[in-house]
Amino acid sequence: MEMRLKVSGAAAAAGSVTDFRFVTTAAALDAVPENAVLEGDIIVEGTLQSTGTGFRVTGTAKARRSFVCDRCLKACSENSAYAFTEDFRPSDGEPSGDGESVFEGEVLDIAPLIHDVVLSAQPMQNLCRPDCRGLCPRCGADLNEKDCGCDRRPIDPRLAGLEKLLRDSEEED
Ligand SMILES: [Zn+2]
Ligand SMILES: [Zn+2]
Numbered sequence: 001m002e003m004r005l006k007v008s009g010a011a012a013a014a015g016s017v018t019d020f021r022f023v024t025t026a027a028a029l030d031a032v033p034e035n036a037v038l039e040g041d042i043i044v045e046g047t048l049q050s051t052g053t054g055f056r057v058t059g060t061a062k063a064r065r066s067f068v069c070d071r072c073l074k075a076c077s078e079n080s081a082y083a084f085t086e087d088f089r090p091s092d093g094e095p096s097g098d099g100e101s102v103f104e105g106e107v108l109d110i111a112p113l114i115h116d117v118v119l120s121a122q123p124m125q126n127l128c129r130p131d132c133r134g135l136c137p138r139c140g141a142d143l144n145e146k147d148c149g150c151d152r153r154p155i156d157p158r159l160a161g162l163e164k165l166l167r168d169s170e171e172e173d
Contacts, residue, residue, distance in 0.1 A: 014052040033118075055088045
């Protein structure tokens with residue numbers, strides 16, 4: 001889909017600020033994350049500001065995000081908001097730089113910007129909460145709910161031999 005902002009007429013007067021609002025979906029934006037599901041509508045709201053030499057687009061894309069916690073495997077969902085700011089200048093044949101896009105004619109399409117914003121804002125890790133304790137690797141208990149009491153100390157291979165020696169000597173006593 002396209003998200004077209006008209007940048008001619010009154011919107012082009014320096015200092016002019018225009019509000020915009022679009023309702024889209026992850027599928028329509030072709031912004032489907034690999035490790036989460038963005039459910040329902042994505043609401044994109046913001047302002048278009050004429051800077052004299054171009055336009056500044058500022059706003060927020062809001063989505064309902066569902067995922068499975070990487071540590072405890074619990075199904076979670078949360079409201080997420082992705083903020084964006086981008087400067088657009090009229091195309092003069094030169095490629096655009098960082099944080100800058102170009103447009104041609106009287107319409108500026110922010111769909112590619114929103115697509116990138118939504119995908120790049122997805123966290124690398126999906127956690128139900130920042131300090132999720134995960135599952136016990138021994139018995140599978142959810143350690144957020146209880147401590148199962150298993151010995152979960154990782155065994156250093158260099159110490160495993162020593163531990164065996166100690167155990168053997170204890171058994172001899
Ligand atoms: Zn978790
Ligand atoms: Zn356990």
